[in-house]
Amino acid sequence: MPAPFPIRHSPGILRASLLFAVLILVVAPLAQAQRSKDPLTPNQEEQVRNVADQPDERVKLFIKFVEEQTDAIHHSVVRPETQHPSVEIHDHLTAFTSLVDELQDNLDAYDESHSDIRKSLKFLLEHTPKWTAVLQQPPGSPEYDFARKTAMDAVDNTKQAATELLKSQEEYFSKHKPEKAAKKSHDE
Secondary structure, eight states: OOOSSOOOOOHHHHHHHHHHHHHHHHHHHHHHHHHHHOSSOHHHHHHHHHTTTOHHHHHHHHHHHHHHHHHHHHHHHHSOSSSOHHHHHHHHHHHHHHHHHHHHHHHHHHHHTTOOOHHHHHHHHHHHHHHHHHHTOSOOOTTTHHHHHHHHHHHHHHHHHHHHHHHHHHHHHHHSOOHHHHHHHHHO
C-alpha cells in the first residue's frame, strides 16, 4: 500500500544534511590528529596534575615518561610487535620527541619562576646519555631517519639547557637560600 502522501525533501534540507556529513568526515580526523599529537596520555596527564605543585617530582615524572618511550623504541628494534617495525619506531620516536619538548617547556617555566629543581636536573643529566644510545639503536631507514634526527636534536637541546639551568640554579640558590632553609634558620 503506497503512502498516502509522498515524502518530498526540500533541496535546503538535503544540502544541509550533505554539508553536515561532509563536515563530520573532515572534522573527525582532525580531532583524532590533534588528540594523537598530545604528548601525554590521559593517565599521564593525571599524574602530572597530581604533582603540579612539586617541580622536582614533575620533572622526574616527565623523565619517567621519556624512559618509557626509550624502552618502547628499544623493544621495537629488538622484538618488533608488528610486520612494519619502521612505522612503530617512527611513532615511538615522534612520541619521544613530543615528551622531551614538553619536558623542556617545563624546565623553561621552572627557570622563569626560580623553582628549585637541582635534584631533578642532575637526575635528567644522568639519563640523557642512555636516551642518545637508544635513539642510535634502530638501523638507518628513510621511514624514520628524520624523526630520529629530530629526537636527537631534542635530547641535545634539553641536555644543554639542563646543564646551563643547573649551573644557573646553583649560583642563584647559593645567593638566595631556599625558603625552607631560610625559614628554618629564622625559626631558630
